[in-house]
Amino acid sequence: MDFDKIIERRGTDCEKWDGLKDLFGKEDLLPFWVADMDFESPEEIREALKKRVDHGIFGYSYPSDRLLELIKERIMKKYGWRIEKEWIVLTPGVVPALSIATRALSHPGDEVILQSPVYYPFFSVIENSGCHVVENELTLKNGRYVMDLEGLKGCFRPKKGIVPKERRIKTMLLCSPHNPVGRVWERRELEEAGRIAIDSGAFVISDEIHCEIILKGRHIPFSSIPEFEQRSMVCMSGSKTFNLAGLSTAFVIIPNEEVRKSFVGTRDSLVPEPNVLGLTALEAAFESCDYWLEALLSYLRDNLELVKRFFSRTEVKVIEPEGTYLVWLDFRSLGLSDAELRNALLDGGVALDDGYLFGKCGSGFERLNIACPRAMLEEGLERIGKALEKLF
Ligand SMILES: Cc1ncc(COP(=O)(O)O)c(C=O)c1O
Known part of the structure; x- marks a missing residue:
């Protein structure tokens, strides 16, 4: 179990990575949108699947x-x-x-x-x-x-x-x-x-x-x-x-x-x-696989700390999740329209889920999926930071 491990998902027909072009209009983005994780499932699950597949x-x-x-x-x-x-x-x-x-x-x-x-x-x-x-x-x-x-x-x-x-x-x-x-x-x-x-x-x-x-x-x-x-x-x-x-x-x-x-x-x-x-x-x-889940939760908590630390230096407010690996970010104080916010993030190289998709009251927010290796999250946060700097 190594949550830091970067696994190439492109080319596996996965929505998160291979669907970027269709959904966001460009491919060279780091995806933090759909709610699945960039971690491999526990070994016990993979072994059980292999055994079942071998039955044929x-x-x-x-x-x-x-x-x-x-x-x-x-x-x-x-x-x-x-x-x-x-x-x-x-x-x-x-x-x-x-x-x-x-x-x-x-x-x-x-x-x-x-x-x-x-x-x-x-x-x-x-x-x-x-x-x-x-x-x-x-x-x-x-x-x-x-x-x-x-x-x-x-x-x-x-x-x-x-x-x-x-x-x-x-x-x-x-x-x-x-x-x-x-x-x-x-x-x-x-x-x-x-x-x-x-x-x-x-x-x-x-x-x-x-x-x-x-x-x-x-x-x-x-x-x-x-x-x-x-x-x-x-x-x-x-x-x-x-x-x-x-x-x-x-x-x-x-x-x-x-x-x-x-x-x-x-x-x-x-x-x-x-x-x-x-x-x-x-x-x-x-x-x-409960041992794996415990380790996952600990990794996610550390990822969340990273996100909180990063945004504490910005105008963006983090709505701290008590559950889920999704972080609801409040960009409203920046005074951008939804289109401006979306475009700024895409230009910066990150794909998040726009808040308005979750209902009118989600306007001005973005949803960030933190279930990914820390290095990817760090890179994503850096890109968000640069995208915001460019705006102001
Ligand atoms: C609240 C909620 N319900 C349902 C789903 C999707 O469920 P399923 O893929 O089992 O249809 C998601 C996936 O993100 C979700 O966040």
Whole structure:
């Protein structure tokens, strides 16, 4: 395990590097955008995959009992939440899971609540399901984002001129930990928001894909809060934790039997059987890679310190992430338009995710992915510094 090791990813058809030209219009950029890591996955995962590949037959597969047991044990050990193996449903990713859940629980024309700025596919998941986005913006308070609970209550109130029963809000999408602002929601916050949503009759679909990248605080699965268990589901995966996004495997925990049946029915008509290599990788990850995760978190914390130190000498404010390996940077004091900011960074040779992609309230921000070898991060920060110097 060597997180400093630079591995050439160009030429592997990876979105992060090989997709630069298509997305940003040039190739000679250092990429800090899409949320995958420039680290190789743990050796145990690679060995398990090699063994499975050597078998040579890749027919339809299903999750082994061992994998379900490992998930169950992990959820108990990490969060003290007792789940049943039957509650676990496999999907080819968390985004597909969000779409399946939205389709299973809402009808076209319904409204779905999200809290922005948020991982941009939340918007398309809702819109592509024929539903309408109801946006409750998070509030930036003393450098830390919090939920606007009054705003959230307001989302459920009838709109002027519409009689209450005409409004159909059946679901709320929660991002926990929250991408891009890096919050690891506290129990009190989850309880308060959850009560508002659930008391109003909504079901909560909680995207917890970043739940194992915790830099500070403690992750609490939304459905582990007893009063919410039957009114919510959580979507998890090994893909962020162990860098397995390309293996298209995630799992959803759905305690409510009726909702689970509906979810599985919708899933089976929309997406393929689980990816055999994804199942193999996840099993190996949960079986034997916690030592690697610990080392990863320590490396990421050091990368974050580097970022904080660097920007403390500039006008750019770092919104310190408590979870995720994504850093939300506030460039607003520079007074640039989104286009000027984007162009300055691209001219400087770095590709970040522009804040406005995460909702209107993300304007003036950029998201920096710090899951890369330190030398690459140093070079990227240097390039950002030079790009800013050029402007002023
Ligand atoms: C909050 C969140 N959800 C989902 C995903 C993607 O999930 P998947 O690749 O499993 O569809 C990401 C990836 O960045 C993410 O940040």
